[in-house]
Amino acid sequence: MKAVETVEAPEVVEHPLESLLRMDRIPHIWCSTCGIGTVLTSFAEAVKKVEFPLEKICVVSGIGCSGRIAGYVKLDSFHSTHGRAIPFATGLKLANPELKVVVFSGDGDIVGIGGNHLIHAARRNMDIVVLCINNFVYAMTGGQVAATTPLTANTSTSPYGNFEQPFSLPHLAASCGAVYVARWTALDVRRLAKSMTEALNKKGFSFIEIICPCSTIYARRNKLGTGLDLMKFYHDNSVIKHGADTRELDIEFQKKIIVGKFIDRERPTFLDAHNDWMKQKLKDKFIPHGGPQC
Amino acid sequence: MKADPKGVLTGAHYLDGDHACSEGAIAAGCRFLAGYPITPSTEVAERVAERFPHVGGIFIQMEDEMASMAAVVGAAWGGVKSMTVTSGPGFSLMMENIGLAAMMETPCVVINVQRGGPSTGLPTLPGQADMMQARWGSHGDYEIIALSPNSPQECFEVVIKAFNLSEKYRVPVLVMADECVGHMTEKVVIPEADEIELYPRRYTKLPPREYLPFKPGKDLIPEMVKAGDGYKIHITGLTHDEKGYPAMSWEAQEKLVRRLVEKIRLHADELVDVEEMEMEDAQVVIFSYGISSRVSIPAIQKARKEGIKVGLLRPIIVWPFPEKKVRELAKKIKAFVVVEMNYGQMYYEVERCAGGNCKTILVPHGGGWVHDPEDIYKAIKEAVK
Numbered sequence: 001m002k003a004v005e006t007v008e009a010p011e012v013v014e015h016p017l018e019s020l021l022r023m024d025r026i027p028h029i030w031c032s033t034c035g036i037g038t039v040l041t042s043f044a045e046a047v048k049k050v051e052f053p054l055e056k057i058c059v060v061s062g063i064g065c066s067g068r069i070a071g072y073v074k075l076d077s078f079h080s081t082h083g084r085a086i087p088f089a090t091g092l093k094l095a096n097p098e099l100k101v102v103v104f105s106g107d108g109d110i111v112g113i114g115g116n117h118l119i120h121a122a123r124r125n126m127d128i129v130v131l132c133i134n135n136f137v138y139a140m141t142g143g144q145v146a147a148t149t150p151l152t153a154n155t156s157t158s159p160y161g162n163f164e165q166p167f168s169l170p171h172l173a174a175s176c177g178a179v180y181v182a183r184w185t186a187l188d189v190r191r192l193a194k195s196m197t198e199a200l201n202k203k204g205f206s207f208i209e210i211i212c213p214c215s216t217i218y219a220r221r222n223k224l225g226t227g228l229d230l231m232k233f234y235h236d237n238s239v240i241k242h243g244a245d246t247r248e249l250d251i252e253f254q255k256k257i258i259v260g261k262f263i264d265r266e267r268p269t270f271l272d273a274h275n276d277w278m279k280q281k282l283k284d285k286f287i288p289h290g291g292p293q294c
Numbered sequence: 295m296k297a298d299p300k301g302v303l304t305g306a307h308y309l310d311g312d313h314a315c316s317e318g319a320i321a322a323g324c325r326f327l328a329g330y331p332i333t334p335s336t337e338v339a340e341r342v343a344e345r346f347p348h349v350g351g352i353f354i355q356m357e358d359e360m361a362s363m364a365a366v367v368g369a370a371w372g373g374v375k376s377m378t379v380t381s382g383p384g385f386s387l388m389m390e391n392i393g394l395a396a397m398m399e400t401p402c403v404v405i406n407v408q409r410g411g412p413s414t415g416l417p418t419l420p421g422q423a424d425m426m427q428a429r430w431g432s433h434g435d436y437e438i439i440a441l442s443p444n445s446p447q448e449c450f451e452v453v454i455k456a457f458n459l460s461e462k463y464r465v466p467v468l469v470m471a472d473e474c475v476g477h478m479t480e481k482v483v484i485p486e487a488d489e490i491e492l493y494p495r496r497y498t499k500l501p502p503r504e505y506l507p508f509k510p511g512k513d514l515i516p517e518m519v520k521a522g523d524g525y526k527i528h529i530t531g532l533t534h535d536e537k538g539y540p541a542m543s544w545e546a547q548e549k550l551v552r553r554l555v556e557k558i559r560l561h562a563d564e565l566v567d568v569e570e571m572e573m574e575d576a577q578v579v580i581f582s583y584g585i586s587s588r589v590s591i592p593a594i595q596k597a598r599k600e601g602i603k604v605g606l607l608r609p610i611i612v613w614p615f616p617e618k619k620v621r622e623l624a625k626k627i628k629a630f631v632v633v634e635m636n637y638g639q640m641y642y643e644v645e646r647c648a649g650g651n652c653k654t655i656l657v658p659h660g661g662g663w664v665h666d667p668e669d670i671y672k673a674i675k676e677a678v679k
Contacts, residue, residue: 095372
């Protein structure tokens, strides 16, 4: 009879992103093969690379599947109302300009109900980063048609297929004045992380659209297979075209997706424009806002 | 703590109620206003837009009232006293994020210079028909505090009080003015800064490891932190536990929502602010607020000349309702005459608290103009019949 070999318990290794995630809230609520977790991983990688102190980075979300991101990042995080993450972030940023404020939410939240805030924040060049996860439907409520649903795609409220023209998000953000505009898929984990780092380091309104698989609802209704099949689709059909004309970025149902960095330009932010203008007009009578005051 | 002299325009001024609200806010230390133009409240924002660059404040005209209110909540968490100002339709649009402020226990102030409604109603003319909306307008159960000024001088004072109460109880506080008070111009005396007492934000002294954002103190109110302090807080509009984490259960709902309600209800006695006039021997009591309380005075004077013992009870804090006061009075007097510019809102609160112990008579008015004092006088006569 052989002696039983004693096996030493493996050393418990800390998850590489543990310092950035609220581990006490894991497991998360997202479906298996949902792309949001992957996108969050890219974000955590990006945050590790930037030089801001972590306590100065804030995440603001709205409502929806992607809106739950605020609840998983170990940063000051605010889970606001549906569509209002951008104005909430505007208040937060203007109250304390030292903060790096990131709006992390979904297409229904940022472009559907909150579309007006998106265009105005871009117009003002509010110094925030907007990361918009686009899964083409209102997923949290069961997969209803969205302002981003491709023509002909089936959703629970477009049971005969969608006949409304969707928005092209990079074109919308760029037209309204965003200084940094990019689009990636959830498959592009490294390129996305790099792009997020650039957006975090950029001063002004930065916008990244992230095409993300929703296998539970969008893929199932449209018979597109599993999350893995969608990732394979992104792999075979996304084309990197940096600097592409944003008028040519429409997404058609199951056709090629153009990704890349489209806009990277400079423009005075809301606060810089405010301060410069007031200084010019009021001279030494102007007292600039100096951050938290209570 | 005392007001920062930088923001206090000490001296006697000739101001309208809207401008007095602006000065009250600046004196109270408000340094962020997000708003959207709407008559008859716009002058508050206009004066702030002019004054803020001189005192280190940020004014931003947002794209709508939903954005304005959301920005106000965000700014509060950024560590600045914040407010917005609106009227009728804008107040309706702010409701969802007023609920967010209540749920996130965010100190902030909303001024509603009421106009005639419903819908677009009477944009340039007075109303007092948003009183129940102030109380119940956002969905779900919660308590807020609301005040009603009846003069430009009181606009200045009430807005400071509103900021102080919002800090003390960590609730959105609503200032329910009306078009008449907002647009009437009177003498406003602004005191020295060191005569203005401000309630400081209730920041925690606990280190991040020990701090729980929604763990209440004995008074049911939790201590606050602001973004950027290293506490890595999570603040959500979802039902949450003491840590601030979403908690989807009836137990968590019971614990949180009960506290949101009780943190105000248990302090109801501290939250009584009424003005009493000729009340010592009063048998009939006019219950009225805002401009209607001033229109009631000629009726009181006329009735007094005829020997009718009538007085005025004017709530300055309208929510929470001064229940105890009304309940006790009802046992001693013949009647309450409620004068308000609507078809019965605070009236039903008076009737409820009177509990059948005295008559309750409503003198309604649809808004657009003030009451005819004669109608109030007639109601007083009916009360003593």
